[in-house]
Amino acid sequence: xxxxxxxxxxxxxxxxxxxxxxxxxxxTFHIFRKKYHHDFYALKNISFDVEKGxxxxxxxxxxxxxxxxxxxxxxxxxxxxxxxxxxxxxSSLLELGAGFNPDLTGIxxxxxxxxxxxxxKQEIDDKLHDILGFADIGEFxxxxxxxxxxxxxxxxxxxxxxxxxxxxxxVDEALSVGDMRFQQKCFRRMKAFKESGKTVIFVTHDQGTVxxxxxxxxxxxxxxxxAHGTPADVVKKYISYMAYGMDTRxxxxxxxxxxxxxxxxxxxxxxxxxxxxxxxxxxxxxxxISACSSFGEGGARITAAAFVHDRSLDxxxxxxxxxxxxxxxxxxVDQPMENLGIGINVNDHLGNTIFAVxxxxxxxxxxxxxxxxxLNCRIHFDFPRIKNxxxxxxxxxxxxxxxxxxxxxxxxDICFVEVASTDLKCTLGTVVVPDSRxxxxxxxxx
Numbered sequence: 001x002x003x004x005x006x007x008x009x010x011x012x013x014x015x016x017x018x019x020x021x022x023x024x025x026x027x028t029f030h031i032f033r034k035k036y037h038h039d040f041y042a043l044k045n046i047s048f049d050v051e052k053g054x055x056x057x058x059x060x061x062x063x064x065x066x067x068x069x070x071x072x073x074x075x076x077x078x079x080x081x082x083x084x085x086x087x088x089x090x091s092s093l094l095e096l097g098a099g100f101n102p103d104l105t106g107i108x109x110x111x112x113x114x115x116x117x118x119x120x121k122q123e124i125d126d127k128l129h130d131i132l133g134f135a136d137i138g139e140f141x142x143x144x145x146x147x148x149x150x151x152x153x154x155x156x157x158x159x160x161x162x163x164x165x166x167x168x169x170x171v172d173e174a175l176s177v178g179d180m181r182f183q184q185k186c187f188r189r190m191k192a193f194k195e196s197g198k199t200v201i202f203v204t205h206d207q208g209t210v211x212x213x214x215x216x217x218x219x220x221x222x223x224x225x226x227a228h229g230t231p232a233d234v235v236k237k238y239i240s241y242m243a244y245g246m247d248t249r250x251x252x253x254x255x256x257x258x259x260x261x262x263x264x265x266x267x268x269x270x271x272x273x274x275x276x277x278x279x280x281x282x283x284x285x286x287x288x289i290s291a292c293s294s295f296g297e298g299g300a301r302i303t304a305a306a307f308v309h310d311r312s313l314d315x316x317x318x319x320x321x322x323x324x325x326x327x328x329x330x331x332x333v334d335q336p337m338e339n340l341g342i343g344i345n346v347n348d349h350l351g352n353t354i355f356a357v358x359x360x361x362x363x364x365x366x367x368x369x370x371x372x373x374x375l376n377c378r379i380h381f382d383f384p385r386i387k388n389x390x391x392x393x394x395x396x397x398x399x400x401x402x403x404x405x406x407x408x409x410x411x412x413d414i415c416f417v418e419v420a421s422t423d424l425k426c427t428l429g430t431v432v433v434p435d436s437r438x439x440x441x442x443x444x445x446x
Contacts, residue, residue: 004087005168005199006050006073011082013043013068013223042068044224045082052087052167055190055200057214057231059207059238064220066203070094070170073201088167088199091117093157102146106137106156109145117164127163134189135159155182162189168199187213207235211350232351236412240295248295248412281376284308284328285315287415296409300337300397304330305414307393310380320421321385321432327357329395331375337399340366342377345394347413354391354430357381360402385421385432392416 016037018024023036030036043065050056058066071077073084074092100109110131114124132141135155137148145153161169169190190213194200202214210217210231217234219227227234237248284306307316310324319325327344343358357379359366369375396410425432 002087003052004049004085005052005054006087006201007085008049008069008073009047009082009084011043011046011069011072011079011084012041013065013072013077014080015040015042041223043072043079044222046220046223046225047082048218048225048228050199050201052199053194053197054215055194055202055213057210057217058201058203058220059205059210059217059235060220060226061242065223066220067094067172068223069220070172070201070203074170086168089117089164090168090170091161091164091166092170092172093154093161094170094172100145100153100157103144105144106135106141106148107132109156110160113160114164117166119164131156131159131163134163134185151182158186162193166198168201169193170201172203173205207239208352211235211352232347232349235351236293240410243407248293280313281328281378284313286330289411289414292414293412294410296397296407299335299399299406299408300331300333300340301409302329302395302397302411303332305395305411307415307417316415316417318418318420319383320423321383321419321426323383325381325383327379327381327393327395329375329377329379329397331377331397333369333371333373333375335371337366337369339400340369341398341400341402341405342379343396343398344379345396347392347394348430349390349392354386355384358396358402360405385426385434386419387428387430387432388419388421388426390416390418 017040018027018037027034027036046065046069058069060066068077070092071094072079073086074090074094076094101112104112107128110128111121111124114127115121119127135141135158137152137155140148140152141156145156148156161171171190187209190200190202194213202209204210214231217228217231218225219234219238227237240248285308286304286306289302289305306328308314308326308328309316310326313326316325329342331342333340341358341360341364343356343360345356346354348354359379366375392413393415394410394412395414396407398405398407400406419426423432425434
């Protein structure tokens with residue numbers, strides 16, 4: 001286990017739930033041992049390893065078991081079954097208030113927590129300046145913790161957690177109460193902590209933080225591991241479930257996403273017949289979307305898609321930004337549709353949405369559609385100037401409006417495009433500012 005920081009094997013946590021407080025007493029003294037409770041599984045046979053030096057994210061709905069798992073790993077709770085092993089010193093920041101005595105002052109709590117971690121008074125004295133500097137709560141350090149705001153409390157708690165120099169840092173959702181400047185300060189510290197080879201387990205509802213900060217993600221659902229993998233892949237499925245209550249259907253087979261293999265690109269057009277009379281549209285370089293992950297209610301389906309240059313209709317593989325392009329789709333309607341909408345999402349390699357083009361916000365309307373209707377759709381736009389890198393395009397067909405709609409078919413990662421500009425401005429930030437004006441004057445003094 002030399003390369004494993006935490007090993008979890010078949011951990012379950014069961015709570016007995018009673019309909020009334022008196023049922024607990026009845027069950028205790030019943031001569032026939034009658035059960036008055038039912039078992040609630042907060043965790044169900046959780047098993048996984050966390051390698052040293054990795055940052056692991058844990059996501060899931062409220063009540064999924066995330067905090068219960070962290071409390072078991074930090075020794076706050078004991079599992080009902082299974083076992084775990086921790087290889088290294090753990091420091092944790094769990095829910096607000098955990099580990100601090102509200103009747104002690106801030107500085108007294110610093111010493112109290114330091115001694116819990118096994119430090120002597122002299123060692124805490126040596127770290128005190130750094131702890132107080134990071135917390136930055138001023139004279140409130142000498143006031144009782146019960147008088148602190150939630151933001152002040154999390155500042156002090158995080159400062160103590162990181163200054164004890166643990167091998168494993170476990171952070172629950174407590175950072176969400178801090179102001180933006182302090183959150184950025186915490187993430188810079190955790191990034192440095194990660195780069196030093198330490199292990200981080202991070203629980204959050206912020207999908208952007210997960211995709212940008214974590215190496216691996218576990219999605220807990222109803223106390224069990226529902227999915228795990230790379231952040232971009234798991235977060236994509238999680239967002240689909242949280243937004244529309246539907247699991248993403250996995251691709252039938254792995255795809256080549258490099259753009260170098262053009263075999264099979266036109267397979268979709270051979271099995272789809274639309275009497276449109278538009279020969280150019282029917283001979284576009286269609287992507288094989290059968291190999292894409294997707295989800296939706298199924299009232300309408302995207303049956304083919306292509307991303308092409310607006311004029312030549314050649315497949316787009318590489319752009320500089322600013323070029324006119326078209327995203328083309330073939331749709332089949334399987335049930336009556338009143339307010340159909342289509343759109344595309346462009347994501348970076350971490351799964352962050354960079355921009356979207358939905359018909360609902362561009363005042364595009366479709367007529368009422370009957371089952372069996374086929375549609376050819378083409379979205380024209382100038383590809384924005386964004387940072388150099390690799391991006392994926394996803395497409396969707398829905399019914400309703402931008403705020404309230406039913407997602408009938410969302411297809412992830414239909415195609416990939418490389419943005420590669422020689423302009424140095426395209427190496428900075430995410431959005432490129434093509435033109436700017438600087439005004440400078442000398443401040444002559446004396």
